[in-house]
Amino acid sequence: MKRSAFLLPIVAVVLVGIFSSVYVVDERQKALVLQFGRVVDVKEDPGLAFKLPLIQDVAYYDDRILSRDIDPIEVTPSDDRRLVVDAFARYRIANLRQFREANPTGGVEQAEQRLDDIVRSQMREVLGSVSSNEILSEDRAALMTRIASGSRSRAANLGLQIIDVRLKRTDLPPQNLDATFARMRAEREREAADEIARGEEAAQRIRAQADRTVVELTSEATRESEIARGEADARRNGIFAEAFSADPEFFEFYRSLTAYTRALQGSNSTLVLSPDSEFFDYLKTDRLPGDSGMPAPAAASAAAPLGNVAEGDAVDTTAEAVTDDDAPATTEVEIVPATGN
Incomplete structure (x- = not known):
């Protein structure tokens, strides 16, 4: 026990x-x-x-590949245009004994801080030697390779192996961002104004061409219509002349009736004329046009009594004015003695 x-x-x-x-x-x-x-x-x-x-x-x-985000830093490229660059690095612990000796107390946290300093220093050196356009263009891949290569030798003293360095974002500082946006906006507005001006110029040119075409077409149509109208009038006058030349007395009678139709329109027309005026030739005579046995018109028959009106008498009479539609029109005619001659 x-x-x-x-x-x-x-x-x-x-x-x-x-x-x-x-x-x-x-x-x-x-x-x-x-x-x-x-x-x-x-x-x-x-x-x-x-x-x-x-x-x-x-x-x-x-023992895996680790990623480390680098705090954003402000760099000044060769064209003095400041940029804020945000990057990250991928690394691994390559030499464990050397890593321990380089960071005896701080361990991984201390090593990462020192890695940040190495990468930031190399970024300032590389990005400061080129223009901002190169940093913002496709050439940035070559710049990232240069940063990674320059950082490897210094990181090897810490027992670290840098696999890659990548730029995540490249922005302007806040104080320059508004000014840059304003300049970009002004450039876009200027380009827009130029485009609008060119469009207005083209529109004016098209409108002027259209107006000219309208004037030309209208003038041509007017000319053709006037030619057609003139030809038609000529044919009409020829027909009239041929018809009236056969009986001049009938032509004179027809023209008198036309004058009556145009002068005695409406229901209250008043004419002050001499009784012996030629205007009443066919209203105060019983003769027939051409003495051809043609029946006297209603207007002439109705006006026949006027031939016995004494000079100085004022009478009211009615006559039927011959119109194109053969519609009777009542007209008041006042006859007064002639003055002067």
């Missing part, structure tokens, strides 16, 4: 020693075996490993 009680603590101490001397390295990690803070072994292969219990410790580090 006493022997069992004596062996149990020994077994417990042995088991604790065994478990504390065994450690496991994951495939995503690397491990350093430290004895009183000094590196005594580096374990890069995954698997089970042993160390001295109590006096040796194990420090684990990530």
Whole structure:
């Protein structure tokens, strides 16, 4: 019984020693075996490993490619146009022993801060040697390669391997952004005004051409219509002349009736004429046109009594004016003595 009680603590101490001397390295990690803070072994292969219990410790580090966002910095390219550049770097811990010696107390956090300083310094150096147009163009890929290459040698002293450096954003400083937008807006407005002016010029040219075409077509149509009208009038006059030349007396009678029709229009027309005026030749005579046996017109028959009116008498009479529609029109005619001659 006493022997069992004596062996149990020994077994417990042995088991604790065994478990504390065994450690496991994951495939995503690397491990350093430290004895009183000094590196005594580096374990890069995954698997089970042993160390001295109590006096040796194990420090684990990530063996994967890591990403580090670089704080935005302001750079001044060769054309003195300031830019705010935002970037990130991808890196990995290449030399674990050197990494530990370069960062004995701060570890990964201290190493990343120093990596930031290296990348920012290289960005200022590379981007300051080119113009802003090159930074904003497709040539920025070559610039990122230069930044990464220049940073690798300095990062190697920290036990780090820089895989790549990428520029995420390249913007103008806030104080210059509004002025740049205003200038861009003014340029766009000027271009728009130029386009509008060119459009107005083209529209005016098209309208002028259209107006000219309208005038030409209208003039041509008017000319043709006048020619056609003149030809028609000539034919009509020829027909009239041929018809009336056969009986001049009938032509004179027809023209008198036409004058009556145009002069005695309406219901209250008043004419002040001499009784012996030629205007009443066919209103105060019983003779027939041409004495050809043609019946006297109604207007002439109705006006026949006027031939016996004495000079100086005022009479009211009615006559039927012959119109194109043969519609009778009542006209009041007042005859007064002639004055003067």
